[in-house]
Amino acid sequence: MAERGRPRGFDRAEALRRAMEVFWEHGYEGASISDLTTAMGIRPPSLYAAFGAKEDLFREAVARYEDVEGEPPLRALREAPTAREGVEAMLRANAHAYTEPGRPTGCMVVLAATTYTPSTEGIRDFLAEQRRLLTAAVRERLDRGQAEGDVPSGVDAGALAAYVSSVQFGMSLQARDGATRTELTAVVETAMAGWECAARPRA
């Protein structure tokens, strides 16, 4: 049903997608309202009416990023038969996604707000929390692997999850620095080649 009043003259979902790409490429502080409105094809009052403040738009863009870009690798992590295969599938999916032509390289959650000013500290903390949730998802998959017997029970799942996240976060930065898909895949294979040794109980 049509709402009362003049209808919106642009596609809100498409505008959000374009805003996400600008934030993904330039980060929160690197994307000005002028950059965003140009990419979205609208003027500032339309942006503020449809999305609220810049910070609101950014949070919505991150949510869209996680739904569209972040979910497939996490699904691969969860749905693989073993924790090891899940981690490998997730890392391989990200090595591929981080170097997809025609769009920003690396992960938006990793790259969009490492610097901060007093006014953007909330944004920095928000992305840090999203990264902790990523590590927690790996941790949960490892715990499940231990419960199902494909990960040795003596393994420190927290340390192993933090290690996997470190590799993943580092891959994002290397992708942004120009690493190729082949190079990132080799990083994944190197990390996974060490898995049987790394995922072994230690003193």
Place this chain on the structure above:
Amino acid sequence: MAERGRPRGFDRAEALRRAMEVFWEHGYEGASISDLTTAMGIRPPSLYAAFGAKEDLFREAVARYEDVEGEPPLRALREAPTAREGVEAMLRANAHAYTEPGRPTGCMVVLAATTYTPSTEGIRDFLAEQRRLLTAAVRERLDRGQAEGDVPSGVDAGALAAYVSSVQFGMSLQARDGATRTELTAVVETAMAGWECAARPRA
């Protein structure tokens, strides 16, 4: 010998050290001239007279960071008897340095400029180049290990170096997100536990 004219009223080296800490904590864009002059205890004209533009000051701050903070881990990498011990010593030194109380966490070269605007693209590229040099240093140590026989000759040194850098870059971000020294050290130990498997020739 004293120069002609009124002498500088502040310690240039100490002012640079304070500027480095501000850039380290907040990044290039997150550190305003006002933030910098406040931390350095000087006024803008003194900053510009002594250091040039903000970008010049940043590059000098990075050089100082690399000399003071970055050199010890790299020396540990080079001076260890084997490549494996060198990498482990470097990573352990960084796990310690990234969580040193009373100063910014993580590595300045990794964290200070992941976002960018058209006017700061040069800064982003400059730090990317510094990161490539870090990876190249690891690569050189691995090549030497192969020449000296402590790294199997069939190992892909480039892939292994990129993997080590990924772990290291990821540790910086996790340190900034609040990871403790114990947690980062566990990441290093997990990575090194997999070394004998990872540093083995593969198809």
Place this chain on the structure above:
DNA sequence: CTAAATCTGTAGTGATCGATATGGAAAGAC
């Protein structure tokens, strides 16, 4: 002493930041 050189503090430059006031345009309700 005077002249030249260099540094410092005050006070501001134009540009850009995120965000908005205002008024006209375009829709449904009646």
Place this chain on the structure above:
DNA sequence: GTCTTTCCATATCGATCACTACAGATTTAG
């Protein structure tokens, strides 16, 4: 048609950005 509601374009807001003009202060050179 008129009234109400909502959206959009123009033009701009005050704040902050990196940076600097200017004048006074402090030094050496002579």
